[in-house]
Amino acid sequence: MESIIPYYARWIREGKLQVSSEWNKNLKVKFTVQDPCNLVRKTFGDALAEDLRFTLKACVGEENFIDMNPSMSNNYCCGGGGGFLQNPYKEERIQYGQKKLDQIVATAADYCISPCHNCHSQIHELAEMAPHHWHTLHLWTIICLAAGVLCRNERTYLGDDLREVNIPEWDETEFL
Amino acid sequence: MSKEPVVIKKKKEKTFKDIVMEKLPDGGNLNACLTCGTCAAGCPATGLHGMDPRKIVRLAALGMDEELKKTPWAWLCSMCTRCVYACPMNVNIPQLVFNMRAAWPREERPRGILRSCDVALGTDTCSAMGFPVQDFIDVVEEMLEGVRTQPGFEDLQAPIDKQGAYFLVNQNSREPGTEPEEMIPLWKILHMVGADWTYSSKGWAAENYCLFLADDDGWKEITRRAAEAAEELGVQSFVNTE
Numbered sequence A: 001m002e003s004i005i006p007y008y009a010r011w012i013r014e015g016k017l018q019v020s021s022e023w024n025k026n027l028k029v030k031f032t033v034q035d036p037c038n039l040v041r042k043t044f045g046d047a048l049a050e051d052l053r054f055t056l057k058a059c060v061g062e063e064n065f066i067d068m069n070p071s072m073s074n075n076y077c078c079g080g081g082g083g084f085l086q087n088p089y090k091e092e093r094i095q096y097g098q099k100k101l102d103q104i105v106a107t108a109a110d111y112c113i114s115p116c117h118n119c120h121s122q123i124h125e126l127a128e129m130a131p132h133h134w135h136t137l138h139l140w141t142i143i144c145l146a147a148g149v150l151c152r153n154e155r156t157y158l159g160d161d162l163r164e165v166n167i168p169e170w171d172e173t174e175f176l
Numbered sequence B: 001m002s003k004e005p006v007v008i009k010k011k012k013e014k015t016f017k018d019i020v021m022e023k024l025p026d027g028g029n030l031n032a033c034l035t036c037g038t039c040a041a042g043c044p045a046t047g048l049h050g051m052d053p054r055k056i057v058r059l060a061a062l063g064m065d066e067e068l069k070k071t072p073w074a075w076l077c078s079m080c081t082r083c084v085y086a087c088p089m090n091v092n093i094p095q096l097v098f099n100m101r102a103a104w105p106r107e108e109r110p111r112g113i114l115r116s117c118d119v120a121l122g123t124d125t126c127s128a129m130g131f132p133v134q135d136f137i138d139v140v141e142e143m144l145e146g147v148r149t150q151p152g153f154e155d156l157q158a159p160i161d162k163q164g165a166y167f168l169v170n171q172n173s174r175e176p177g178t179e180p181e182e183m184i185p186l187w188k189i190l191h192m193v194g195a196d197w198t199y200s201s202k203g204w205a206a207e208n209y210c211l212f213l214a215d216d217d218g219w220k221e222i223t224r225r226a227a228e229a230a231e232e233l234g235v236q237s238f239v240n241t242e
Helices: A005-013 A040-060 A090-107 A117-127 A139-146 B016-023 B025-029 B053-061 B065-070 B082-086 B093-103 B111-121 B133-147 B174-178 B180-192 B216-233
Strands: A031-033 A111-113 A135-137 B167-169 B237-240
Touching: A005 A040, A005 A139, A031 A040, A040 A139, A090 A117, A111 A139, A117 A135, A135 A139, A139 B180, B016 B025, B016 B053, B016 B065, B016 B093, B053 B065, B053 B093, B065 B093, B082 B093, B111 B216, B133 B174, B133 B180, B167 B180, B167 B216, B174 B180, B216 B237
Parallel strands: A031 A111, A111 A135, B167 B237
Antiparallel strands: none
16 A cells, blocks of 8 residues: 555656646745645655655745645644544534644645645635635645646636646636 | 542452553553653644543543543544654553544444445445445546547546556545546546556545544455455555545
């Protein structure tokens, strides 16, 4: 059993997955990343967290990545895990998420990459309550944007700032 | 917590902690707590319902089993393992919490988690949303049709049950179930790198709510089905996409 994330990093290093952060050179849109507990602390450790950062930095530019504090194996759970999203304790789940909310706000990032569905749902919901709104993305979305193959109809989670950025020239789809 | 004094029974009986320790390697070090509070200091669930990880270990140490088995905190801890990661004595609090969950009568555990587990067990795909095999095949085909109209992706494949593929790729039910266009970026990446991959028609769903339910038989069954699909297809690697 493996995670796809080290493969993303490996394919980028091998040149098989050609991504570029050129699109963000002038835009300087800021990104942070959530370390999913199940992937990082509980299973693959900091090696996976490093691959996750390598992949993201290759896509958005090193200078546009802002890490959370604390991070990697020491990062906080967002509160979407362990079945929290399916239990009746919604108020407690949001209270639990306050630590994550504060962490993301402190990065002042415009986007939080969440390569886990539980994290994605929770962090997406937390953004609604934050004084500084951010957008929540799957990792594959930003990889495809940086590879120049992300169509408009695959940009549901992108903000207005990135809806028309690096669109493939052949794309005739419409934003969903 | 009760304001009544704690009465320690004279006759030594097996406590909840003793029973949990028998199940865990090194007893989960549940007797090794120094009460330093490092766990509680770095736990996002600290304070919820007046509880925290250090108090949980104290309740266990004092044999306050009724409180331990009743507190809803068992469902407010996400078992993220940050406490044991930080703990100088490696006290396995998340495993204690897992066993607290398991001590709840199954039908009294949170209905949403229970339902997701039962639905997954009742579906070949193990989808917690009950997404059946044929619907999965249909939605993959429909999405494929769209993506193949894009230059460079005319030959994109998203095989289901391809014998001998290198990777077996799983997928959270949320994509085929509610936002199928989110599968496309993943497919594009796999296509661009020339990966030899396949989905399985059975057991493709990545989620496992039986684990969160602390239903050992259930989560083992879900995992078994995914592992069997990998074995039947003869893949080299089972890749988790989240």
